[in-house]
Amino acid sequence: MNPVRYGLRFGLGTETVNIYAKYYMTDVFANGEGPKDFNTVSIGINVGFF
Numbered sequence: 030m031n032p033v034r035y036g037l038r039f040g041l042g043t044e045t046v047n048i049y050a051k052y053y054m055t056d057v058f059a060n061g062e063g064p065k066d067f068n069t070v071s072i073g074i075n076v077g078f079f
């Protein structure tokens with residue numbers, strides 16, 4: 030696994046509901062380990078009432 034990863038995050042919403050998308054530009058695995066060019070994308074919804 031890569032010890033440090035960086036990427037982009039986009040979020041949109043109100044005080045209680047947010048939608049977001051994250052894209053990591055670095056590989057999940059370190060050089061020489063696992064498949065190459067294996068980046069991750071996350072899409073989700075945050076809901077909070079506090």
